[in-house]
Amino acid sequence: MSKKFFFVALALNGVFYLDAQSPNLTHVFDIRAEIGEAIGGGENPHGVRVTIPITGGEVTGKINGKIIPGGADYQLVNPGHQRAELKAIYTILTNDSVAIQVCNEGINRFASDDTYFMTSPKFECDIHSPYDWLNNRVFICRPVGFEEKAITLRVWMAE
Secondary structure: OOHHHHHHHHHHOOOOOOOOOOOOEEEEEEEEEEEOOOEEEEEEOOEEEEEEEEEEEEEEEOOOEEEEEEEEEEEEEEHHHOEEEEEEEEEEEEOOOOEEEEEEEEEEEEEOOEEEEEEEEEEEOOOOOOOHHHHHOEEEEEEEEEEOOEEEEEEEEEO
8 A cells, every 4th residue: 555545545534633632531440460480581682581471460440350360571681771671462351252462562761860660551451341432542541559479550542
């Protein structure tokens, strides 16, 4: 598909916006992910690989359900730059039995004078389910609680 055709198709469908307003963020749900012991993968050319198993958890808010055990948070830690690239992959099973796949990527900067922890989850689910809106929006999240074996993330939808 040519670029010209792509932009014309967007414009004809009313999707082409020239308005540069800041997006609004709406809190949609919280994710409490239970985690296991970190597994070190050693140093590679990009940093130190760490895998943290996701052993369960729950989702509450506009979506309610459980996290299916078996996912993981794959971190690439660079101690010299005091940062980690994060990529958590797991599945939510809603209370009405819809599976929602999650791929949550972001950055954790842990320098004493510069801390930052923000991720952007992408959701994938059945387009015929009541959660199809997850397939078609952008989300951000950040941690709002830490426990010994769990982390709670607050998720906002950008509008």
